[in-house]
Amino acid sequence: MKVAIVGATGLVGRNIIKESEKLLPRETEYHLFASSKSAGKSLTINNKDVIVEELNTRNIGEYDIALFSAGGDRSKEFAEQFISQGAYVVDNSSAFRMLEDVPLVVYGINENEITTTTKLIANPNCTTMGLVMALKPLHDRFNLHTITPVAYQAVSGSGTEAVKSLRNEESLDSESLLTVEEIFYPKPIARNVIPLAGNLTENDYSDEEMKIVYESRKILDIPELIVEPSNARVGVVTGHGVFCSAVFEKEIDTKEAIQVLNNFEGVEYWSETLATPLDAENNNNVLVSRLRRGLSSKKIINFWCVSDNLLKGAALNAVQIARYLVYK
Numbered sequence: 010m011k012v013a014i015v016g017a018t019g020l021v022g023r024n025i026i027k028e029s030e031k032l033l034p035r036e037t038e039y040h041l042f043a044s045s046k047s048a049g050k051s052l053t054i055n056n057k058d059v060i061v062e063e064l065n066t067r068n069i070g071e072y073d074i075a076l077f078s079a080g081g082d083r084s085k086e087f088a089e090q091f092i093s094q095g096a097y098v099v100d101n102s103s104a105f106r107m108l109e110d111v112p113l114v115v116y117g118i119n120e121n122e123i124t125t126t127t128k129l130i131a132n133p134n135c136t137t138m139g140l141v142m143a144l145k146p147l148h149d150r151f152n153l154h155t156i157t158p159v160a161y162q163a164v165s166g167s168g169t170e171a172v173k174s175l176r177n178e179e180s181l182d183s184e185s186l187l188t189v190e191e192i193f194y195p196k197p198i199a200r201n202v203i204p205l206a207g208n209l210t211e212n213d214y215s216d217e218e219m220k221i222v223y224e225s226r227k228i229l230d231i232p233e234l235i236v237e238p239s240n241a242r243v244g245v246v247t248g249h250g251v252f253c254s255a256v257f258e259k260e261i262d263t264k265e266a267i268q269v270l271n272n273f274e275g276v277e278y279w280s281e282t283l284a285t286p287l288d289a290e291n292n293n294n295v296l297v298s299r300l301r302r303g304l305s306s307k308k309i310i311n312f313w314c315v316s317d318n319l320l321k322g323a324a325l326n327a328v329q330i331a332r333y334l335v336y337k
């Protein structure tokens with residue numbers, strides 16, 4: 010089997026390499042692509058050094074699967090070229106997520122939407138992915154109606170340059186931080202919380218907030234789901250957390266809610282200790298804690314969930330889909 014990893018040198022791409030080593034057949038032949046600046050570098054996969062190639066029209070060959078994490082513009086320009094040479098494309102960018110004929114797949118929730126004619130599969134947004142993993146088993150039992158998620162998005166969700174900026178900022182004192190000019194976000198992120206993640210859209214919500222609205226409806230197949238999102242960026246390296254208030258059609262028994270969460274593959278309820286981004290880092294599972302019944306209604310629960318944005322939020326899910334394509 011031949012697999013192309015497009016954006017192999019990035020934060021997601023490097024994790025795709027690690028997950029592929031664990032989940033895909035050992036004999037898989039890998040081809041790694043990135044920008045011209047990385048061409049000629051070598052990355053190790055299954056103890057073999059593989060030279061990174063520049064992504065361009067001339068060197069796209071025949072692959073079984075191409076895993077894309079090189080930004081939406083590259084996906085728009087090159088995904089179709091890989092598909093026309095026979096590959097399945099699993100795309101981490103937001104380029105195709107809301108297209109009607111493209112399945113938006115969270116492995117464990119809706120991989121059965123991949124049909125015999127599917128060639129392009131979209132990997133959801135990293136914040137949405139962790140949240141819907143917690144919501145899915147609760148929805149199946151109690152019928153979800155409304156969610157009010159407040160997301161605390163980690164810096165690695167914005168890629169390599171954002172993490173570099175955080176590292177530089179960490180060496181500055183608070184006074185210098187407020188005047189420093191070359192920073193990734195509009196405000197310093199070291200030791201800080203910025204009450205906006207992503208870019209504002211016309212309705213005053215950010216694109217990151219609107220991704221939660223549209224993508225959770227599509228993944229959970231609840232077109233009328235009411236979503237009231239607020240997303241902040243926090244000075245955490247990895248691990249997106251979400252406080253979510255969820256309204257259901259049925260009354261909730263909290264013990265049963267915890268049980269359905271624990272019975273769902275890929276989700277763990279933590280009752281003895283609080284689940285934090287540091288706990289979620291390098292953990293394949295979505296961690297849930299602080300589940301409480303609403304103060305105003307027996308149909309509401311409030312909970313916290315946190316997951317590794319580079320793993321289940323990106324690379325792990327993409328490779329789980331790839332493995333599904335191999336063995337289905």
Ligand SMILES: NC(=O)c1ccc[n+]([C@@H]2O[C@H](COP(=O)([O-])OP(=O)(O)OC[C@H]3O[C@@H](n4cnc5c(N)ncnc54)[C@H](OP(=O)(O)O)[C@@H]3O)[C@@H](O)[C@H]2O)c1
Nearest residue numbers: 016018019020021043044047078079080102166168169323
């Ligand atoms: N980070 C997350 O938590 C996360 C989660 C879900 C989805 N995503 C999505 O995944 C994608 C990658 O994110 P990331 O965090 O890995 O970003 P990143 O660390 O900045 O990596 C970007 C990758 O894209 C490559 N690239 C950039 N311009 C290119 C070009 N012109 N031609 C070919 N390759 C090019 C880079 O290659 P060079 O190293 O050569 O520049 C690098 O491999 C984005 O679409 C992002 O929205 C990220």
